[in-house]
Amino acid sequence: MIEDNKSVSEMMSMFFKKEGWEVVFSYDGIDAVEKFNANPDSFDLVTLDLNLPGKDGMQVAQEIREKSKTVPLIMLTARDSESDQVLGLELGADDYVTKPFSPITLIARIKALHRRSKISDDGAKEEAQNDAKKEFDIDTGRFQMNIKTREAFLDGKPIEGLTPKEFDLLHTLATNPKQVYSREQLLQQVWDYEYFGDERTVDAHIKKLRQKIEKSGPQIIQTVWGVGYKFDDTENSSDK
Template sequence: MNLPRKRTILAVDDDQKTRQLLKLYLEKHQYVVQLAADGESFRHGFDRYRDELSLVILDVMLPDTDGFALCQMVRQRAPMLPIIMLTASADDTERIVGLELGADDYIGKPYNPRELLARIKAIHRRAGMVGEGAPRYLNFAGFRLDRLERTLSSPDGDKVVLTAMDFDLLRLLAEHPGQVLDRARLMEQTRGRDLGPTDRSLDVQVSRLRQRLGDDGKQPTLIKTVRASGYVFAVEVQASHE
């Protein structure tokens, strides 16, 4: 699923005041916002606006389900649609679970609307980062990364299912083969924020990306860990226009 030009967001939160404030704030910044109060209304909204959506926002705690179940549903039906999860828990476990299920980012509640807006803008900005005249394809180890269509083809020619965050991380690594990219840089350029001292979200993301690529986590050949530094894309990459 390619990102549409319209910036339409579907947000689910069971608190009416929070929903309305979110809608008012984002609409001031030229976003179209559709709201849902629970899982059922979110599913109806997703069915109705799916082709228009550029991002969804999921509250973890809902009266009839939880954000994790909705995250799984979205991932099954729209693998590349960005997901931001809202969590009131200070426990990193919820955040890690969300990332493992395919969320692209998370933000703690209560949150500053400006921070949420910055995360949304960063995701939308990364979705259109291919510059005019730049090679469209990155080829490595039999894989073919299409930076325009934001897709990845396997050596067998099959499409590899990636989330938007998977794609952004892979593209950044493949654009700098053989270079050690430190964790702080990867975090800033894929999530648009600083890496906290106990933040494991990037490591979870790398682990998930390795699984997508069939790269052995214990002895990886594509994405290697550089101890106390970051990660390196350890295979040759060839850029091409065709």
């Protein structure tokens, strides 16, 4: 937990202890990066405050993502600006919680994000042990996706730089081509928590995902206005 407000850390430490979790606290950005870089594989999840001394939370998020593409990252922010929250998500955060927050809500978000991460990891390990597993889990001819290697390809070109949540989001949509998913459904299926009235988490990830897709080929994530999003890689599909 990277949080400069020690009273918040002390409060959360009681809840973490109740859950039986081992937690490392850091109170400034420089110390946080040093602790994470010393042993990045030892952390199951990171919560990160945006307003930090030493190094701003945005910079810390970027450096954490440079060291680990897969560690789940929740941003804690007192900033109510949509641009700040979107930027945080674009830098690789998997979720964000706005201060002041309920400790119970944060615990629920941590559990949901960690649960999704563990499911993905366990699935990858199981598939890695199956030598007979087909090369691609999804193959439409134009689009391929391999769960074991966490790779996606469009028109033979890799879709590069996908964060764990972007990959999961793309997999959810691509598993049922042309099916329209509402933002509420995507929050439940990809983030694994109930809809709290904040759709910007989904929208920010879709925006970043589209930018990465467009580097490899035509847009395959379509907007269905007033409803949500769908995957469509047919040649006559167009970004609406």
